[in-house]
Amino acid sequence: MTKLIYSVLLCHFIAAFAALGMPLFLPVVLPTLGASIDADWAGVLFILPTFCTALAARFWGNFADRYGRRRSLLRAQLGLAAGFALCGFADNLAMFVFGLIVQGTFGGTMAASNSYLSSQIKEAKTLGKSLNKTQLSARLALIVAPIGLGWSLSETNPLNAYLWLCVLPLIAMGITLTLPVDKPADQNLEKPNSEPQQEKPVAQKNAMHAIRWIFFAQFGFAFSMVVTFPYFSPFVQQYGITNHAWIGFLYALPHGVYLLLAGKIHVLSDGLNRHQPLRTLWLGFALLAVSSALHLIASETALIAARIIFGIAMVCCYHGLHQHLASNLDRKLSGKVFSRFDAMSKWGGVAAGFCASFISSLGLLEVPFLLSAIVSVITLIALVLHFKIWKSTCYKLNPLRLASCARMRCSSTVRKPNSTR
Incomplete structure (x- = not known):
């Protein structure tokens, strides 16, 4: 494997x-x-x-x-x-x-x-x-x-x-x-001992509902990240940073942080998500908002810190999105799910590019970072509210199934594939 x-x-x-x-x-x-x-x-x-x-x-x-x-x-x-x-x-x-x-x-x-x-x-x-x-x-x-x-x-x-x-x-x-x-x-045939037919629509509906919210989170994350990219160079130059090699290093720094930490994030995530399955994702959006706001401080030290935190935010967001998606994935629909998941990232990037271009034409180079922080906070609040509403609804429908619902949502849960996959 x-x-x-x-x-x-x-x-x-x-x-x-x-x-x-x-x-x-x-x-x-x-x-x-x-x-x-x-x-x-x-x-x-x-x-x-x-x-x-x-x-x-x-x-x-x-x-x-x-x-x-x-x-x-x-x-x-x-x-x-x-x-x-x-x-x-x-x-x-x-x-x-x-x-x-x-x-x-x-x-x-x-x-x-x-x-x-x-x-x-x-x-x-x-x-x-x-x-x-x-x-x-x-x-x-x-x-x-x-x-x-x-x-x-x-x-x-x-x-x-x-x-x-x-x-x-x-x-x-x-x-x-x-x-x-x-x-x-369509070649994966049903087996006689598979999940009861009446439970399948409910399970699939719950899973798809969770995945639709992850699509929304993916769009918000892509927008918040990409909107800061196109005009990063002229933005930092107005702070007196003119060395192109140094600007390139600062631009690439979050990606370097991602390369360093992506293989280790599951250790932190397992602890964070033990009692709350979305904490890693929430932490990612919170750090993304903080790092975007830090860019607005006219200090080279603050800028370096902002780029490092931006990279950590990328690690947390990607890991949270991927684990949650993997844990709620209907394998028979994986083509549709991953294509739409990737498409939401693309749409977020396209929208961010147009917004950044329009804002820069007005000479407002700080606004993309402010917009990134605002969208990150909105996405974070929406995810928290969604989870609380979902948890409340799940409990009202059937208190005995709340624990199993939570296990379905938990990104750190290892699920055995059912016989229909």
């Missing part, structure tokens, strides 16, 4: 290296196409693949559940390769944009990787840790790719780089073909 998990993670890192690295260099690529477009349109192209991935998420989720999660993962890797090849062969802006659309519409390796892992890992706690690791591989690619591509682009034509990069998803495809094939959901 360990070999399978790390094979999937390697494939995801390879694909993410290509997908997350090149958008940063769009301002270098566009002039080679003879395109004279302003910075606003360059920003639109930056988020275009993300937007297309979010739009296509529902379709590919249904595809994964119907035809198999490994097949969907292969589709995502092939889609990335095709999109990069089209961009590499582009000799005009229209063809390049078409390549970006293909990359986004037929890509989506994060959701596909998570969905495939859920078909192979039956223990909820282990699945939650694996979801943390797929996010870790994305963060690692986010740090390594700009450095590696920045060096290589100084030696080659940017469009040729797209052609080289299209090979990476094909390598990932080759590795994925060696992994076990999962059964599509």
Whole structure:
């Protein structure tokens, strides 16, 4: 099982290296196409693949559940390769944009990787840790790719780089073909000793209700995080920090903290969540609000502290989301669940990008951090209220089932897969 998990993670890192690295260099690529477009349109192209991935998420989720999660993962890797090849062969802006659309519409390796892992890992706690690791591989690619591509682009034509990069998803495809094939959901037949039919709708309704709230939390988290990204450099420059290497270090610091702590967060989470299943997630949003507010203090020391706390908040939020999702997941619907979970992250990022762009056009560089803090607090309050209302409702419906409901919600609970999975 360990070999399978790390094979999937390697494939995801390879694909993410290509997908997350090149958008940063769009301002270098566009002039080679003879395109004279302003910075606003360059920003639109930056988020275009993300937007297309979010739009296509529902379709590919249904595809994964119907035809198999490994097949969907292969589709995502092939889609990335095709999109990069089209961009590499582009000799005009229209063809390049078409390549970006293909990359986004037929890509989506994060959701596909998570969905495939859920078909192979039956223990909820282990699945939650694996979801943390797929996010870790994305963060690692986010740090390594700009450095590696920045060096290589100084030696080659940017469009040729797209052609080289299209090979990476094909390598990932080759590795994925060696992994076990999962059964599509509609081939998982009912067994005679399975859960009583009358209890299934109630259990599934409770689980889906919890997951819908996690989608909301994912959107709030993605928005609060991404809205601070686009104009971080000019924001810190107004505090007198002008060294670009130092600015880059401060920008990457939260991602570095995530890489350091993501593998250890379950130790803290097990203690925090012993009596309250959502404490790690609540702590994450609280720290996110505090760190965003700390950015507004005109002090380099406060800024460093804010970036470190921001990274810890990312660790807590991702772990809380992943563990809660894994513990309430209906494996027969994993394609739909993970595609929509990833789509909410994409929609949050797109909304944050538009908000940050509009706010920066007004010259209000501090406002994105204030907005991040406000959205984090709103999301935290909504999650606390939701849990209290859910707990009260569960008790009123049947006091004897409150403990079992709590176990279902607890992210640290190890659930045995039922016979229908």
